[in-house]
Amino acid sequence: MRPPAILRPNPRLPITDGPCAPVTEPVGFHVTPDCPPRSRRTAESLLEGGHITAGATGRSDLELICRADGLTLVAHPASGPALELHIDLVGGARGYRHARAERSREDLVRALGRLPRGSRIIDASAGLGRDALVLAARGFEVVAVERNPVLAALLRDAMERASSHRVLRASLDRLSLQQADVREWLSRHEGIFDAAVFDPMFPPRRKDAEVRKEMRIVHRLLGANPDPDAPETLKALQGRVRRCVVVKRPLHAPAVGGLRPARSLRGRSTRFDVYLPSTVGSQPPGRPGKG
Numbered sequence: 001m002r003p004p005a006i007l008r009p010n011p012r013l014p015i016t017d018g019p020c021a022p023v024t025e026p027v028g029f030h031v032t033p034d035c036p037p038r039s040r041r042t043a044e045s046l047l048e049g050g051h052i053t054a055g056a057t058g059r060s061d062l063e064l065i066c067r068a069d070g071l072t073l074v075a076h077p078a079s080g081p082a083l084e085l086h087i088d089l090v091g092g093a094r095g096y097r098h099a100r101a102e103r104s105r106e107d108l109v110r111a112l113g114r115l116p117r118g119s120r121i122i123d124a125s126a127g128l129g130r131d132a133l134v135l136a137a138r139g140f141e142v143v144a145v146e147r148n149p150v151l152a153a154l155l156r157d158a159m160e161r162a163s164s165h166r167v168l169r170a171s172l173d174r175l176s177l178q179q180a181d182v183r184e185w186l187s188r189h190e191g192i193f194d195a196a197v198f199d200p201m202f203p204p205r206r207k208d209a210e211v212r213k214e215m216r217i218v219h220r221l222l223g224a225n226p227d228p229d230a231p232e233t234l235k236a237l238q239g240r241v242r243r244c245v246v247v248k249r250p251l252h253a254p255a256v257g258g259l260r261p262a263r264s265l266r267g268r269s270t271r272f273d274v275y276l277p278s279t280v281g282s283q284p285p286g287r288p289g290k291g
């Protein structure tokens with residue numbers, strides 16, 4: 001059996017913000033007695049890094065809760081019911097089967113072109129891990145990078161829970177989650193990827209009520225202007241790919257930073273802008289590191 005090394009928090013990568021991470025909201029922390037030890041350890045590394053505060057922060061309506069089903073982020077808005085973000089890669093409306101069947105994920109794979117199985121892809125915006133998992137399920141080796149420590153912890157916890165799932169195990173073995181700003185991560189790792197995908201935050205417009213709820217809490221966590229450095233991130237990715245960078249955008253949104261893509265693939269509600277590498281031939285053909 002292959003060791004599940006990529007599912008464990010990497011001790012060489014402490015949960016810290018990268019240099020260009022935007023300011024995010026303070027998050028309180030609450031643990032119930034039935035919280036599984038693995039989830040508790042993931043949350044404790046956030047506590048140690050000062051990314052969450054035990055008990056209520058008094059400054060925030062956001063709270064990370066560790067309960068029997070693992071980590072959940074809860075938002076208590078001034079009015080209306082509480083919102084919850086609990087990543088479940090296996091079941092539910094956001095689970096693996098649903099994500100795999102979604103048209104927009106098919107389009108993402110098409111936008112990448114004909115990449116053979118085993119190609120190495122960097123997902124520069126891991127978020128809730130749906131794109132990364134679908135790409136890993138297609139047989140790609142995926143390094144997924146998420147700079148928000150709380151989101152990265154929620155995703156790591158979900159990956160650990162899903163690792164016992166018979167169907168998902170092989171895909172998760174091909175998926176490495178890194179908590180860092182992707183530009184900072186790239187500066188510490190040599191080599192180039194076959195392709196990159198980048199899905200920076202944008203005001204949610206999708207009709208699906210559940211997705212809207214999920215993204216509302218992500219927006220609450222990441223603040224009003226979540227990814228102001230998206231153009232710089234795109235340029236950094238262009239310098240580290242062999243084939244292309246695919247940027248996901250809402251259908252009618254402007255291109256990131258006004259940068260003109262080589263081509264675009266238009267889905268029902270999402271557009272995939274494809275950018276060519278900026279340094280083909282000038283990068284050493286090394287294998288990008290995982291850790």
Ligand SMILES: C[S@@+](CC[C@H](N)C(=O)[O-])C[C@H]1O[C@@H](n2cnc3c(N)ncnc32)[C@H](O)[C@@H]1O
Pocket residue numbers: 124125126127128129130131132145146147148151180181182183199200201202222227233
């Ligand atoms: C719209 S979400 C991505 C959703 C994801 N594609 C999925 O399938 O769930 C955007 C995420 O990208 C992350 N992000 C944006 N710029 C980043 C960067 N430079 N490095 C790492 N993460 C970044 C944000 O923190 C946010 O969580």
